[in-house]
Amino acid sequence: MSSQEPNADDVMTLAMRERGDFADFLGTLTPQQWEAPSLCDGWTVRDVIAHVISYEELGWAGTIKRFARGGFVFSKANEIGIREYSRSPQELIDLLRAHQRPRGVTAARGGMIALVDGMIHQQDIRRPLGMPREIPHDRLRTALRLALTAPPIGAPKRARGLTLVATDLDWSRGSGPEVRGPGEALLMAIAGRGHAINELSGPGQALLAERT
Incomplete structure (x- = not known):
């Protein structure tokens, strides 16, 4: 991609x-x-x-x-x-x-x-x-990319050694065990919001959960 x-x-x-x-x-x-x-x-x-x-x-x-x-x-x-x-x-x-x-x-x-x-x-x-939204895909893709270059958020450290795959977007990044799920849940998880972890799956999910 x-x-x-x-x-x-x-x-x-x-x-x-x-x-x-x-x-x-x-x-x-x-x-x-x-x-x-x-x-x-x-x-x-x-x-x-x-x-x-x-x-x-x-x-x-x-x-x-x-x-x-x-x-x-x-x-x-x-x-x-x-x-x-x-x-x-x-x-x-x-x-x-x-x-x-x-x-x-x-x-x-x-x-x-x-x-x-x-x-x-x-x-x-x-x-x-309990008020979800449909985030426009162009914004969400861009936010995911940029979050991985923003140390204050902590996303680079949490995502290190993992492959992130957004199942609702044409987007993936990284290498290593996969973590899959909606793009919004990926963004929130790498930003340290444990609330989103259970919405993700894949062999790398447990490691991301530990880091979150």
């Missing part, structure tokens, strides 16, 4: 579409759903969205300052951002729409962070709420 990477313009377009769909989805949630737990440990739906939008207005200098305040620990810097963006649901939706085109750190590598992080976090919300 083709290993050609999408160019930066393609990634940015896909990231913008993903953010637009994310905002549309958030507009359908009830106040109770905004306070429901997500797959991110200790984060509500509102917290996840605060995190997603919390880097857009910083620029690179502001991002470095936030990480310095957090002792250059990703989780601590993210918690600072959540506190600083404790807004109402509508305010968060409006911010996401205002920044449909990513800026600063989320625009890195042509919008890679916005696309991959945003897609994973939308699923972090949808899965616990």
